[in-house]
Structures are given as C-alpha cells and as structure tokens.
C-alpha cells in the first residue's frame with residue numbers, strides 16, 4: 001500500500017494511504033487522527049512519527065470503522081502511552097469491534113465472511129469520549145465538528161483552516177466504483193454535505209483520497225450520489241410493495257453496483273435501509289406489516 005506524508009500547513013500533515021490519517025505536531029509532540037486498517041498501517045504511521053521525531057500524546061478516532069481505528073492496537077504495543085479519544089457511540093464500536101458484524105447482520109451473530117479485517121479490527125480501549133465544539137487536547141486548540149450520517153456519530157477535526165473530514169465525503173473515483181456508499185442516516189449525511197459545501201477557505205483532508213483545497217466538485221458528486229440512491233429506492237417501490245432484499249437487488253442493479261462480496265452486499269443493504277427510512281420519514285414510503293415488512297410508495 002502506497003504511503004505518503006503530505007505537509008498541508010506548518011506542523012499539519014496528511015498521511016495518505018488506503019485509509020488516511022492526520023497528524024498535528026507542536027514542539028515535537030503530536031496528535032494523530034485515525035490509525036488506518038491494521039498492523040501494517042500502524043507500522044507505517046510509527047515510521048512517519050519516528051522520521052518526524054514526534055512523540056505521540058493523543059490519538060483521535062473519528063468513527064468506529066475498521067479502516068479508521070485498526071492500527072491503534074499496533075501503536076499501543078509499540079509506542080509509549082498515549083490517550084485515545086473518540087466520540088460516544090463510535091467509542092462503543094471501537095472498544096467492541098464485533099458490534100460492526102452484529103450491526104451488518106441485523107442483530108445476529110455475524111458469519112465468517114462478515115468478520116474479515118475490513119469489518120473486524122482489533123479493539124482498543126477509548127480513554128476519553130469526545131464532545132463537539134472547541135477544546136484543547138495536549139495543549140492544542142481544536143474544533144470537533146459533527147459529521148454524523150456516514151456512521152452514527154462520526155466527527156471531524158478542524159485546526160485553523162484545515163479540516164480532517166473523515167468519511168463525510170468520498171473521492172469521485174470511489175463513488176464511481178461503489179455507487180451505493182455506506183451511509184447509516186441519509187438525511188444527516190446530506191445535511192453535513194450541504195454544511196461542508198457552504199464552507200469556503202477550508203483545506204479538506206479526507207479519510208480517503210488526497211487533500212482538497214477546493215472540495216466543491218467532490219461534495220456535489222457525493223450529494224448527487226445519495227440522491228441517486230434515494231431516487232432508485234423510490235423507483236423500486238413505486239409500483240408494488242417490495243421486501244428489502246428485493247429492493248437492495250433492484251437498486252444496486254439500477255446504479256451499477258455489482259455487489260461482489262457478502263460484505264459489499266450487507267454494506268449496501270444498510271445504505272438502502274437508510275434510504276427507505278429517509279423516504280418513510282418524509283412521508284414518501286410506508287411499511288406494510290404483512291409478515292414480510294414490505295415497503296411501498298405512500299401514494300399507492
């Protein structure tokens with residue numbers, strides 16, 4: 001996996017890899033934002049810290065997805081003690097990573113294909129829960145920004161004009177490959193995207209892809225992608241009540257998502273369920289308790 005240490009501003013770095021990390025350094029002491037997928041990611045981050053001569057004071061985990069916290073266990077084993085911060089709810093997933101599989105499996109214990117390293121990272125203790133707003137961590141003033149929607153309580157970290165924006169939006173190339181991007185709450189995700197779209201003068205350092213001095217085009221593409229999922233979901237229930245498995249199949253086929261794996265299917269199913277809930281809350285869909293919980297357009 002390629003790994004590049006990009007300097008965004010004085011003492012502010014974006015460690016770009018399959019899943020990115022952020023690094024803020026003052027007087028040789030550092031705050032790391034997210035830790036990558038696994039031990040290999042942790043090893044690459046440790047190498048970067050060593051070459052920059054940084055002692056790690058704190059790790060901030062933006063959300064409880066394996067590719068954002070999976071390197072923490074390696075760093076804990078191989079660096080002097082540091083404090084791990086994460087927002088509530090996400091902290092529960094980080095400390096108990098089997099919950100991700102239970103969530104994708106609709107509450108049941110997950111079968112083996114839902115327990116790969118992409119859905120089950122090594123867990124780690126979260127020392128402190130992070131609240132939103134301005135705060136000082138290790139002597140550095142930060143703003144913790146709410147970015148819920150991609151996951152239940154995702155946060156971003158802003159320092160000066162740099163915003164580490166986690167998975168609030170994905171690169172355009174990723175959207176083309178995965179046209180049903182994982183989303184737990186479509187309404188919140190859209191609200192966050194519109195808020196970010198209105199922010200000018202910000203350098204975005206996302207969880208995937210390169211840093212973006214101007215993220216407008218990418219944010220717009222993410223908004224368009226979520227609306228395509230909503231429209232395809234509504235299309236799938238327009239003429240007759242449908243069960244969610246059939247809706248998932250129809251929506252993914254319409255949008256060109258081939259669902260190549262069990263994990264891909266269950267991630268897409270969650271997003272389409274979120275889309276159905278979005279339509280339901282807008283009064284555009286109803287659910288029929290007919291023994292199979294079928295969804296239908298409200299006008300039927």
Ligand SMILES: [Zn+2]
Nearest residue numbers: 063065150167
């Ligand atoms: Zn994520």
